[in-house]
Amino acid sequence: MQRRMTLDFDGNLRVYSREPGSTVWAVTWEAISSIPCFIHGACGNNSLCSYDPAKGRSCSCVPGYVPKIRGDWSAGCVPDFTFSDRCVADEIRFVKLLYVDFYGYDYNTIYNTTLKKCRRTCLSLCNCRGFQYTASGYGTFDCFPKIKLLNGHNLPSFTGEFFIKVPKNKTFTADQLVKRTQYSCPPTPEVKVVDRTYSKKGKNGVLNFMLWFACVVGGIEIVLVFLVWFFLIRNQQDVTSAHQSYLLAATGFKRFTYDELKKATTNFSKEIGRGAGGIVYKALLPDDRVAAVKVLSNATTGEADFLAEASTIGRVNHMNLIEMWGYCAEGKHRLVVYEFMEHGSLAQNLSSPELHWKRRFDIAVGTAKGLAYLHEECLEWVLHCDVKPQNILIDSDYQPKVADFGLSKLMDRGKVTNSDFSRIRGTRGYMAPEWVSNLSITSKVDVYSYGIVMLEMATGISPMTSIHSLESGGDTRQIQLVPWARNKVNELGRTGSRLEEMVDPALKGDYDRKKMEVLIEVALRCVEENKDARPTMSQVVEMLLRHENDG
Known part of the structure; x- marks a missing residue:
């Protein structure tokens, strides 16, 4: 059955269906059917x-x-x-x-x-x-x-x-x-009284017939129920597959076979990234779209649960979130297919001269918008749980798209009940203190990780590397990024001339001083130890947009 949905010239939304081999499209549903006015x-x-x-x-x-x-x-x-x-x-x-x-x-x-x-x-x-x-x-x-x-x-x-x-x-x-609509009704036909007589003969015969008839109908029903049950058991796999295909068609993304993705990735030969969740390969789909295929390495969830979670993630739609195009759940294989980003991840671009100040600030705003959508605007509550530069992808216009959101659900890394998580998630250096202090997990864990990423983008310093200290005579020593940044900001408040010591040298001094101060200030608010002292992602967006057009 072919179907299409059309917003027609009269303003009504209709679904048309066409049988295989037919040339006629028939209206099978419309948004307003009773009164077109x-x-x-x-x-x-x-x-x-x-x-x-x-x-x-x-x-x-x-x-x-x-x-x-x-x-x-x-x-x-x-x-x-x-x-x-x-x-x-x-x-x-x-x-x-x-x-x-x-x-x-x-x-x-x-x-x-x-x-x-x-x-x-x-x-x-x-x-x-x-x-x-x-x-x-x-x-x-x-x-x-x-x-x-x-x-x-x-x-x-x-x-x-x-x-x-x-x-x-x-x-x-x-x-x-008087503008009352007049309805034209056909004339009422003449009512005829039908003379009916009822025979009272053969009462016992009628009762016997009804009893016999009920037995026959009951026997037929039992046979039909048995046949239907037998048919469903024999064809359960095919029916489930067809049902899943229908759901995927309704949600707008496709179920791929493992062989299709193996061919699209040239036998998984074009690796473009890897992480704890799995390896990402570049693929050319049959419709000539370039895609990224992620092979989940530790996925243990069943096919039905995987389909349910993939459907949820596939319905998430925001310009700063990576768009999921499909998935594969075949045997032990679990793969996800999403749009390909020309410039890779933020981690791959931090040292690039193409990532000038305006693009960095745009990435900060866009990433915050994507996370705010996940936290507050989705139909379902979604936590990312692993915000880091490797999971922020950059498109051809250097606009950010948050990737791997919902991946923990697809990989079944512990069941989620309200705000209780059974396993620690994330990447060392970007993880909020709640993960190791036995506190409840909320959206503020993503806020903390976002703050670390913004500090890294502003300073060029990774939370996982050593900081070269000029004050110590050129020695290289391990200094924690957040305390170091707080101390620098406090010194900046006293002297008013230490900002250049914090900013990423790759910018070569070419940045907006006021906006840089705002970005660092917002980032430090996001990495407060007390989760209740951190802003929400929507508040982060508001604080950044307040200064986006300044300068």
């Missing part, structure tokens, strides 16, 4: 949509208005009258329209009010085009002053009243004011 903007401003099952949908102007462009109802209607001043009460009156409802564009909603107060409110507003007065269902009435007459439709079941603002000298006919 409920489609917003079906007719333009100051117009009404009417629906007759026999004639379909049609548009007309509200009383006192004329079409703006003949034949084009999307342009709406314009008034054929003018006010010398809309706020002069003596020149204005309100005309009641029956069976008319306008959706949206309320100036305000006034609850539990009188018709007189509602009229006075609209009269005092120069841009009020009319008002709707409707019973609330609790014995009171609510007022809806309208600043625009859009999404209007005739609704025979509408019990409220709508009042349109017009000049006092404007008159209308009764037909103009």
